[in-house]
Amino acid sequence: ALDDLIAPSILSANFAKLGEEVDNVLAAGADIVHFDVMDNHYVPNLTIGPLVCEALRKHGVTAPIDVHLMVKPVDRIVGDFAAAGATYITFHPEASEHVDRTLQLIQSEGCKAGLVFNPATKLDALEYVMERIDMILLMSVNPGFGGQSFIPSALTKLRQARELIKASGREIRLEIDGGVKADNIGEIKAAGADTFVSGSGIFGKGSDSDPNRYNSIIAKMR
Ligand code: DX5
Ligand code: ZN
Numbered sequence: 375a376l377d378d379l380i381a382p383s384i385l386s387a388n389f390a391k392l393g394e395e396v397d398n399v400l401a402a403g404a405d406i407v408h409f410d411v412m413d414n415h416y417v418p419n420l421t422i423g424p425l426v427c428e429a430l431r432k433h434g435v436t437a438p439i440d441v442h443l444m445v446k447p448v449d450r451i452v453g454d455f456a457a458a459g460a461t462y463i464t465f466h467p468e469a470s471e472h473v474d475r476t477l478q479l480i481q482s483e484g485c486k487a488g489l490v491f492n493p494a495t496k497l498d499a500l501e502y503v504m505e506r507i508d509m510i511l512l513m514s515v516n517p518g519f520g521g522q523s524f525i526p527s528a529l530t531k532l533r534q535a536r537e538l539i540k541a542s543g544r545e546i547r548l549e550i551d552g553g554v555k556a557d558n559i560g561e562i563k564a565a566g567a568d569t570f571v572s573g574s575g576i577f578g579k580g581s582d583s584d585p586n587r588y589n590s591i592i593a594k595m596r
Pocket of ligand 1: 385386408410442515516517519520521522551553571573575
């Protein structure tokens with residue numbers, strides 16, 4: 375099995391001092407940076423793009439950056455994120471006209487590719503593309519906002535996705551996103567996840583960076 379990874383979602387960080395926030399969560403033990411890209415079209419919110427990803431790299435962030443695209447269309451932003459230093463690029467199959475092509479595009483740009491499934495979306499889109507998948511991301515909230523509650527049916531889906539990964543014989547990350555906190559991560563891990571996005575669970579609601587708090591929360595999540 376792959377190592378567990380804690381992936382703070384910077385959506386809940388203080389954007390006025392983003393570089394410092396990212397440095398602090400990484401110093402507190404986080405493994406990868408979850409980077410939420412929203413376009414006010416595929417999802418009802420507007421966030422950050424390749425410029426900000428590039429700025430984090432220039433700031434000196436060397437940890438993997440996990441770009442979660444909630445945009446439509448997908449393909450024309452992929453190259454810019456690859457050039458900006460993305461490590462993983464995941465997208466929602468509903469947002470791409472040609473899912474296999476988009477997966478190939480991401481990998482041809484040198485990034486790891488993954489599909490994201492909304493709470494009500496079946497895992498069917500995986501069936502013919504498993505050999506191209508590096509990561510499966512299951513949403514445990516409806517995409518668009520931080521601070522929502524974990525939807526319990528995601529646990530059943532995690533178990534299903536874990537079976538699919540086993541059957542594939544491939545090393546595929548199984549990531550969960552939405553409502554993950556120190557107090558529910560145990561059951562989420564038991565259901566098969568190995569990569570844990572947490573926004574408000576790590577940064578809190580006030581987004582006032584407190585490196586000491588990040589330390590103790592991330593330690594609790596291990
Ligand atoms: C929601 C985003 C999440 C969000 C999670 O659309 O994909 O990554 O930041 O935030 P929390 O952990 O607060 O639910
Ligand atoms: Zn996300």
